[in-house]
Amino acid sequence: MSTAIAAPASALRRMRSASLLLGPAFVASIAYMDPGNVASNVSAGAKYGYLLVWVVVLANVMAALVQYLSAKVGLVTGRSLPELMRDAAGRRTRVLYWAQAELAAMATDLAEVVGGAIALQLLFRLPLLLGGVITGAVSLALLAVQNRRGQRAFEGVIIGFLAIISIGFVASLMISPPPLGAAAGGMLPRFAGAQSVLLAAAIVGATVMPHVIYLHSGMSRDRHGHHEPGPARARLLRANRWDVGIAMVIAGMVNLAMLLMAAHTLSGRRDINTIQDAYHAVHASLGVTAALLLAIALLASGLASTSVGAYAGAMIMDGLLRRRVSLLLRRLVTLIPALVVLAVGFDPTRALIVSQVVLSFGIPFALIPLVRFTSDRTRMGPDVNHRVTTAIAWVVAAIITALNLFLICLTISGQG
Helix, strand or coil, X not given: CHHXXXXXXXXXXXXXXXXXXXXXXXXXXXXXXXXXXXXXXXXXXXXXXXXXHHHHHHHHXXXXXXXXXXXXXXXXXXXXXXXXXXXHCCHHHHHHHHHHHHHHHHHXXXXXXXXXXXXXXXXXXXXXXXXXXXXXXXXXXXXXXXXXXXXXXXXXXXXXXXXXXXXXXXXXXHHCCCCHHHHHHCCCCCCCCHHHHHHHHHHHHHHCCHHHHHHHHHHHHHHHCCCCCCHHHHHHHHHHHHHHXXXXXXXXXXXXXXXXXXXXXXXXXXXXXXXXXXXXXXXHHHCHHHHHHHHHHHHHHHHHHHHXXXXXXXXXXXXXXXXXXXXXXXHHHHHHHHHHHHHHCCCHHHHHHHHHHHHHHHHHHHHHHHHHHHCCHHHHHHHCCCHHHHHHHHHHHHHHHHHHHHHHHHHXXXXX
16 A cells, blocks of 8 residues: 555656756747747738748747757756857857847847837837836846846746746637638648748747757756766756757747637738737737737736846857856846837837847857757767757758848848
C-alpha cells in the first residue's frame, strides 16, 4: 500500500522538479504575440481571408526550431549568442552587428509601445501619445522587477501576461468558431500579389524575432548555468525542448487565432484598415465582451513585450560591445522613437506593419551565426546539431533571406 502511494508522490515530485526548469522560452514567446503580430495577422485575415494561414503555421514551426537552438547554444557553451559573435568577429564587424541589432530592437519597441497606446485608447479613450507614455512607464516598473527580484520573478510576471494574452485572443474563436474546411484550405502555400507577400514577411518578422534569438541564449545560460557533458546537461536539454515546445505551441495557437478571427469576422470588409477598425468590427459582430478581451490582450502584449525587448537590447549591447547600460536607461532611450511616431500622427497600424518588415530584415543576421555555432563540434562537443537539424536550419535561414531580398525588390519598385 505504501509503495502504491509512494509511486504517484515520486512522479509528482519529478513533474514539479521538471516544471521548475521551464520559463525562459515563455519569456521569448511573448515576443511572438506582440502588437506587431496583431497588426500583421489581423491585416492578413481581413484582406486575404484564410490565404496566409500556412504562413502563420510555418513561421511558428520555424520559431520553435530557432528558439530551441538559441537556448541550446547558451546551455552548452555557457555563453550568450552575442558573446559568441563577439569572440568570433573583429571590432568593425561587432559594431556593425550591434547597429543592425539595435535597429531591430528599436523597431520592436516601436511596435510594442504603439500597440499599448492603441489598446489604452480603445479601453479608456486616451490620446495615443499619453497611452505611449503610460505604456513606457509601466514597462519601466516591469523591468524594475527583474532588477530587484531577479530573472525568475520576471518570468513569473511575464507568464501571467501570457495567460491574459492567450485568453483575450482565443476568446473570439470560442464565441464564433470559423469553418474548419476554410481554415484547413489556408494551409495550401500560395500568394495573391505583392501585398500578400509583404504581409507574409510582416508575419514572419513578427514571429521569428531577432532580438529574442539573442535573448533566449543568455536567459537559458543565466537560469541554468553551464554544465559539462553528462546527465545534468542532458536533463537540461530535455527540459529545454519541453520549455520551447509548450511555449511555441501557445504562441502558435494565439497567432493562428488572430488570423482566423479576422478571416472569419472581418474578411471582405473594405473599411478594416487599422486595429481600431478591427476592434469596432469585432464589437459589432461578436459583442462587447469579445471586443473588450481583444483590447485587454493587446494591452498586455504591449506591456510585456516592450519589457522583454528592453531586456534583450541590454543583453545584445553587453554581449557584442562589453558595455552595460541600465535597463531603465535603455527603456527611456528606445521609447523616444515610438513617442515621436505617436506625436507626429503617423498611422499607428501602418507603423506596426512596417516595424515587422524591419524586424524581418534583421533575422538572418541572428539566425546564420546561430546555425553556424550550433553545428560547430569544437564549440558544442557531443551536443552538436544532428546533420538533419543543421540542414533544416539552413533551409529556414535561406527561406527567410530569400523573402527579405524579394521585399527589397518590391520596395525599390514601389510595390511594397
